[in-house]
Amino acid sequence: MTIVKNDKVIFDMSLPDDSDDFTLLGDVKFPSDFAGQQIFVQGEDWQNNAMLGWTSFPLDIYAAGYKDAADGLLYALYERRASLDSVIYPLVFLYRQALELQLKLILPLARRLASMPAKSDNSHSLMPMWRELRVLLEKLTPQENDAEILAMEDFIQQIDEADPQSFAFRYPTSKKGEVSLPELRHINVRHLSEIMNSVFLLFSGIHSELGEMDQNDQYGEWV
DSSP states (O other), rough: EEEEEEEEEEEOOOOGGGGGGGOOOOOOOGGGGGGGGSSOOSSSOGGGGOSSOSSSSSHHHHHHHHHHHHHHHHHHTTTTTTTTHHHHHHHHHHHHHHHHHHHHHHHHHHHHHHHHOOOOOOOOHHHHHHHHHHHHHHSSSSOOSSSSHHHHHHHHHHHHHSSSTTTTOSSBTTTTTTSSSSOOOOOEEEEHHHOOOOHHHHHHHHHHHHHHHHHHHHHHHHH
């Protein structure tokens, strides 16, 4: 990356020779080059305009977005365009946030199908939400010896134990000044991504199955 001002090189962090195809959305500039401008605007380059507020189910978009962002980081790592030892923190956070939002997306649907009262899910803890969802799933879609659910629970519990309140991969220390991840020394991103992809695949299947049940119930009310 090279920053140039008034035809003079101010900062130079060149990419490897094999990264010639790497392109940025635009040349790097200084804040003064944008003085007085609003940050959030709709630009004439429509292909770079993200659309917000267009869906009645925003939690779907949020949940998918964090997983998509994790996949984007993995691609950047694969292309050696990011530092593994620094990107690991936002990567795990994105996975964890996507898990939390998946649970908060599916739980209200499962409660409604099970004729349970609605309630707000304001906690960041994963396991309480997962335990409730598992009980509801056993009622709605009973399975005998479901190895997938057991494996999924183990992975969710491991993440919840490492980062119980969604702070450990955002800050190096806790609010009490304690080291956030005292026991972790290595994380293999290939292994992590393979497991997380399997977990999100199962979440997608659960959501689809409950969605079909919900549609059938609604259809029965209309006829």
